[in-house]
Amino acid sequence: MHKKDLGLAVLVLCVGAVVAFVNPRFISPVNLANTANLIGLFGLFSIAEAFVIVTGGIELSIGSVIALLGVIFIDLIAVWGIAWPISLAIVLGLGVLIGLLHGWLVTRLHLQPFVVTLCGLLIYRGVARFYTRDGTAGFSFGSDFPMLEHIVAGRTAGIPHSVLAFGLAAVIAWFILHRTVFGRHLFAVGKNEVAARYAGIDTRRVIVSAYVLCIFLTAVSAVFFAMYTRSVQPASHGNFYELYGIAAAVLGGFSLRGGEGSIVGVVLGVILLQVLQNLVNLLGIPSSLNFAVMGSVILVGVIADTQISAYRERRRHMATMAGLAKPAADAG
């Protein structure tokens, strides 16, 4: 674990301890399970976002993709009556296609990721609303899918399955990013795309893969969200979720310039964000201040991080100066 991750972990524990102290309901099983469920749901797409950010790109359409694919998934199983495994495959396939499209636009047409995914954000949201005629996609009364619901929204030994999915995704993502050749290539492309190309790395393929991986994982999270809310109102479903993902990644040490960050960091970032949300509820802070609290904590976190690095630099400087003074003093 990096020092940065360790600092973030300490912060998470401190915030948790304070909340638990002020309002013991924080550590009640019901609240913990609920918070954990949210961590799982938000964690899936935050990890997805991290894969694009590490290449120096950004993915802004996550919230809209969650709305669009959620609408389509519910429509497929509830209205078209298609078996859920097939519907799931279709939705995941659509996710891969959207990822390919984004990657293609970025690498072949040389559009900026911000622009491509901003257009995606607008387009998918619009399509989702049009698809449902601005209504709500939901299950008709009495319909249920016990197996799907158990897998996606169920619990094992009191642990929500979204958390298990998030844990699994995090472990796989950690290995991919920190232990595989592909992961090394992701960092290389994010740090210096030209040098990566000159080193024989197929930079286009690496970048396209990052977007595909990102939207694929987003599609998985779209299914989880759809089954969690059980109805999707495309005008608001998933609004701002990409910003949660970016915030979690930034808290977790990812640089928006690319080439930096760790999966442990983004996991801790997700946990911190959800604990903060919970804190707003439990401490009786007006929920309208929700975003303000989150923004302030991220800002303070980032400032603390740069200040601590500057302090370390200064200490190294002092140490070198001291080392310099000693031989001089001996000589004199």
Added chain:
Amino acid sequence: MPHIEKPISLELVGVTKVYPGVIALDNVSLNIRGGEVVGLIGENGAGKSTLMKVLGGTIAPDRGRIVIDGADIADLTPARAVELGIAFVHQELNPFGNLDVTANVLLGREIRKGRLGFLDGKAMEAKVSPLLEMLGTRFGPKDPVSALSLADQQLLEIARALSINVRLLILDEPTSSLTLSETQRLLDVIRRLRDDGVAILFITHRLGEVEEVADRVVGLRDGRSAGELAPAEINKDAMVRLMIGRDVSQFYETSGQAAGEIVLETRQLRTRTYPHEEVSLTLRGGEILGLAGLVGAGRSELARVLFGIDMPEAGTVEVLGETVPPGSVTEAIKAGICLVPEDRKSEGLFLDFSIAENISVPSLGSLSRHGFVDRDAELVLAKEARREFSIKAPKLERPAGELSGGNQQKIVLAKWLATRPKIIILDEPTRGIDVGAKAEVYHLMRLLAAQGAALLMISSDMEEVIGVSSRVMVMSRGRMTGVLQRHELSEENILRIAVE
């Protein structure tokens, strides 16, 4: 015309500057007066840049005094330095390409008109025009900067320095990307400014230029003053001794090795920059083929096509008789070609990656199992490379960006050698690295050729081309204008063909 009314007198006494883990300057003293050109030489990492920054007020020394015109300046800020008439021309030029010449020269010191702060274009132009005239530039005050050549950008920077009534002009490697005639023009300007009473601190690796223009030479070594040369003592050998503290014998080793079989051959190859010129190139194992020519002769473009970075306009590249699929770096590497690029910082290295990670990048395929990187094998490879290339780096986990230019270049070489290449293309392999490291790079190149690799070296340094190559191919405007054998190599012969 800045006839200096009060020439500067500057003295640094016992200046020390420490960075985390490094002593950049250790008790360095230096003095310079108006009307003289002082050459500042030293290997990379010797402390030249730090010294410059101290003079410019961008960093404060941890110890020592700065005395200007007899007064102790305790807190030299960049603004104060400008007031005192200290100006820089940096090695890496960063003009604003979106603005014109006048706007660039007077950036931050624009002349205003009226209360609303409108720009007074006429007054600004009137101020800039005489400066350009004095420098004898070919561009005018209204020209867009984006169209200027590197040499003209250099002059633009000097014009900028003159516009603040410069008394001390510091030039950092001003000629590193200039052609011969452009360099001469710049040296003329330097002489003229000196005669006007400006003090000039000239920092360069090109010892020939120092010899030509400097009145005095000051050497730095490992952050300490290494000594000074009086006018009569200025010659290349003395300067090299000053820089590295010993003689460099056998700087260039000549090899009597016979070239082996043909390793690389091009067929009707044409680059997109020169779509009408065919380049036929044959490269044999064990030889170092120098590729000479003026800037813009199409040498780097050829290298980029050979290495698969650019698609060729037409034609093919064959390695050992097999056609290499065009336009793919991956395929080129598979065929055994590698490139040590000209711009090592942006094309050759990941500065924030560790040394070990940099060395392993092209070999990750063989250093991994089922897509997972074998980090022990990676470290073993890096350790071997460090020993083999005598890379001076105590810790392989530290970022490559912390090393000196010479050691960085060795990392780039090392990372390719781990892939056992048959053909090594080197684009300006010793640009911006110091004399000691240069000798080591040449030695490594010899060694590689002796092991049977074919080397193609692009270089604008004539002395290097003649000293290192076993054969030289000369290019001019995309065309191959001649091939010279070892015994025919001379600066004159090469230049004659290069300007054809």
